[in-house]
Amino acid sequence: MNTNKLMNTALKLAKLDKMPYDTNIIVEGKNIKKVLIGIDMETPELLLAQQLGYDCVVSHHPKADSCIVDFAKVMDVQIQRMVKAGVPINRAQKALKKKQASIDLGSHASNYDRVSSAARLMNMPYLNIHIPADFITEEIVQSRLDKAFLHKPETKLKDIINELKSWKYYQNKIAQPLIRVGSNDDYAGRIEVLMAGGTNGGIDVYKSYFQAGVGTIIAMHVPEDVKKAVIEQNIGNIIIAPHMPSDSIGLLEIVKAWRKQGVEVTCMSGIIE
Template structure:
């Protein structure tokens, strides 16, 4: 966990991450996937792994407390020029929805499997998302800085230069706008638990963002953003975007001698 925090530039473990179950055994070999639950824990046990690392919170307090890290979206909105009071209010509705949904979930399902198998189970969510957000934003900034009239087709082309987006079944797509739409200010928002909803998107656009690049966006939010008729949305791809951050954490773990196997949605950069 400390390596993941250091790679993301964090000091404290976010509420949606942490050691979900600790077998107490040394870790030399681990499986790392986007969604790791009972089935993956059993596979890991059968194949002789010491630990399973899940990106999405799949149990315990990281699952229940997912909504708490959504506060990080306020800082990201402020960086884009959204007034802090406006950012807070824009996030309130969606944050409440996530809290209520997390509260009724089965927080013990995967944890009890890890306990029965005595398999160390770790969740690393926000650290990976922060790394992905920063990596993709810097990549877009470098590639588009000399093209003030960049269009959405240019944004897609630049994204596909990152290996995680290059050759996947569900890569970058335009959900609001068209290939010929001017991108304007391109802003990546991939951290903060989950999507902030239609009011957060509107706050970004009203603050001068022309195009939001996100991991995913549900249909009702896409519909609302189209009706707002202010900005564009590029959905970069969920597994691809998660993999951008995860791969950099895996590189840090491997540099310390750990053997890591990618699975369940983690796209190899090679």
């Protein structure tokens, strides 16, 4: 196995034909038999992998080089996601711009070389795989919720919570699904799962979804300013399907495929099997 094959497997599962901006092979490698993968894999995890005899390290969250510097560009995928939900494309683009510009200011000034230089010095093959796994997660969660509630127009938020908690992904996990905006007996309306956009698009993006007829957004996390604005404007509901268990859904599909290809894969740093 080599790093190109590992990456191509992930892209194929996510139905992508090229690497998104937040996904890249930072240090190439071949003859890979043992992979250590986690949500956040930085220099300490690279050292751990070397000490334990692993051939490759994979981080879900972008930690190096262009995956950091160009991170804001990957947020463009949110435009098509909003359009799919009924937001006009011009409005979707404008809704995203403010948060995208803010993210670009921070990422462009970051120390993008910190982890990649460590990986190169150690000659440790290293990959960042972000949106491909998030696409897989989003599709799985949206499909299951659609199937559960498609013919139940009076679905309430408590019904969604109970459904999520019944899935193996969230059972017996420390962080549990919960309502961030709304209450148990509030009607859900149309449900949209937003788990693949690089990062949260901000209040303008959430407002666009609600104005397009979405009643409840399912996300991995929500910033305080977004939560506050949605409550104050009384425009919709937000349910959180916890970050680490949700990220694990897509990543474990990739891990499963790698294992079928004969690679020994160990999960850590937030990936919960």
